[in-house]
Amino acid sequence: MDDSEAGKDQSADRWAGTGSDTEGADRLQAGREQLALGRSDRAEAAFRESAGLCRAAGDGPGESAALAELGELLFITRRFDGAAEALRRAAELRRGGSDAGLEGATLLNLGNALQQTRELAEAVEALTRAAELLRLAGEHHDEHLALTDLGVTLQALGRAEEAIETQHLVVAHFRRVGDEHFLAIGMSNLGSALVAARRFAEAVDVLTEPVATARRIGRPRAESLALGPLAQALRGAGRYDEALTVHRQDIAAAEESGHLHDLGTARGNLGQTLLGRGRAARRAYLRACAAFRKAGDPASAAAAVYGARRAWLGIPDPDRRPHDPYDDVRWHAAARGHAAFTVALVAATVAAQLWGGPLALFASVATGVSAVLALAATAGFGCFSVGQYAVFEVAARLGVFGLVVIWLALSVLLPVGLVVSLLLGAEHRDWAEAIGSVLPVFLVLSFLSTGPSSAPTGPSTRDETAR
Numbered sequence: 001m002d003d004s005e006a007g008k009d010q011s012a013d014r015w016a017g018t019g020s021d022t023e024g025a026d027r028l029q030a031g032r033e034q035l036a037l038g039r040s041d042r043a044e045a046a047f048r049e050s051a052g053l054c055r056a057a058g059d060g061p062g063e064s065a066a067l068a069e070l071g072e073l074l075f076i077t078r079r080f081d082g083a084a085e086a087l088r089r090a091a092e093l094r095r096g097g098s099d100a101g102l103e104g105a106t107l108l109n110l111g112n113a114l115q116q117t118r119e120l121a122e123a124v125e126a127l128t129r130a131a132e133l134l135r136l137a138g139e140h141h142d143e144h145l146a147l148t149d150l151g152v153t154l155q156a157l158g159r160a161e162e163a164i165e166t167q168h169l170v171v172a173h174f175r176r177v178g179d180e181h182f183l184a185i186g187m188s189n190l191g192s193a194l195v196a197a198r199r200f201a202e203a204v205d206v207l208t209e210p211v212a213t214a215r216r217i218g219r220p221r222a223e224s225l226a227l228g229p230l231a232q233a234l235r236g237a238g239r240y241d242e243a244l245t246v247h248r249q250d251i252a253a254a255e256e257s258g259h260l261h262d263l264g265t266a267r268g269n270l271g272q273t274l275l276g277r278g279r280a281a282r283r284a285y286l287r288a289c290a291a292f293r294k295a296g297d298p299a300s301a302a303a304a305v306y307g308a309r310r311a312w313l314g315i316p317d318p319d320r321r322p323h324d325p326y327d328d329v330r331w332h333a334a335a336r337g338h339a340a341f342t343v344a345l346v347a348a349t350v351a352a353q354l355w356g357g358p359l360a361l362f363a364s365v366a367t368g369v370s371a372v373l374a375l376a377a378t379a380g381f382g383c384f385s386v387g388q389y390a391v392f393e394v395a396a397r398l399g400v401f402g403l404v405v406i407w408l409a410l411s412v413l414l415p416v417g418l419v420v421s422l423l424l425g426a427e428h429r430d431w432a433e434a435i436g437s438v439l440p441v442f443l444v445l446s447f448l449s450t451g452p453s454s455a456p457t458g459p460s461t462r463d464e465t466a467r
Helices: 003-015 022-036 040-056 060-076 080-094 100-116 120-136 140-156 160-177 180-196 200-217 220-236 240-257 260-274 279-294 298-312 329-355 359-381 390-424 426-448
Strands: none
Touching: 022 040, 022 060, 040 060, 060 080, 060 100, 080 100, 100 120, 100 140, 120 140, 140 160, 140 180, 160 180, 180 200, 180 220, 200 220, 220 240, 220 260, 240 260, 260 279, 260 298, 279 298
8 A cells, every 4th residue: 555545554454453362473473574574475374374273273362463464465456255254253353342442443444455355335334333432532633534424425325415514524533633744634534425415516616625735745645636526517517618627637746646546536527528539438438447457457357348438439537417327338329330330231232232133122121221221329428429519419319319210110011911911821921031130130120229227337336445
């Protein structure tokens, strides 16, 4: 972890404990020494061995200490599932003990791990309990670290107003004790929660202070964590040129801090603001993907790739216009693929007309149907639209409406035509042939009409609370 997370590191060291079993305690100390030397593999083996020895000896405090150290190590190396498992067991061993601060610190670290495994409801429980125990123990700094993480988790759960209330408590505490670094982080999180609540004007006002504070005290990562939400607030308020400037400042601050995940997030946020502006958005997303991969975060890298696909397909930023249920990568890809198929079919029709014969009529009908669908898709999905004007908004709605009308008509006519062709017999094979020529179009429309799949638009928040 970097220097901005020093508060949590100090808390973990203070509350780790050593245990009572002699052999297990020796292995625990050996693991700490290996970790100090940067030998994480050997340290992990020592912590696991220490936990096993203490468990065999019935030494609960020793086992919990070893598991707490193991969980911290696994968290640092981004193996969050293993970290959550180890810390969950450590918290169980320390539950109801005489040292409320020790249990609270373990629950704080567990809540951090559960954030990363997306077990957010359990994270809220752990962090709420951690804040209560740390308050009872008089550890007010760590209490407000737990409240900071609690607010971030509530925001991730969509409970923005509760997150705002929690972050107000954090800001008030660090302002009262005069800790400018954690005050800047708290205000950044408060501003991010205001953005989530779509209170953009308030967010801009709140986030101006932590940016200035972080610059004054020389904390580039804290500056980056404030600039990201500020850019989102400006974008939400419709101030796109200012948002682009702040995005670039965010990228510069993240590069200065050397935190790859923050760099990927900053570039991904820039890509989201640039959506609908051509290659620049795709380039920003691809550079975000590269940063996430270097940071060892495949989930965020995959989200950045999804954003790059949206940029390539010309899907604009959803904040720029009313939500369109068809504004999805799958629909846009289908539109482009169908347009390419139509071009090939037109060429085949021209050849059939020149050649003559029975294929000419079939090709003409198929091309006509496909052309209608291609025009509807092009208008409805905006893949080839230039700019963001009202005429394209109207065309989009008409195009989607046209697709639905065609699908509904075919869904009625095809069964009727099939029954009629069967009743008339073999002397009217043209009915069956007509149905067979239209059936593929109906199947494609039926697949599309199931509705677009939901997927994230790209990375927009930090994966960790900076400390």
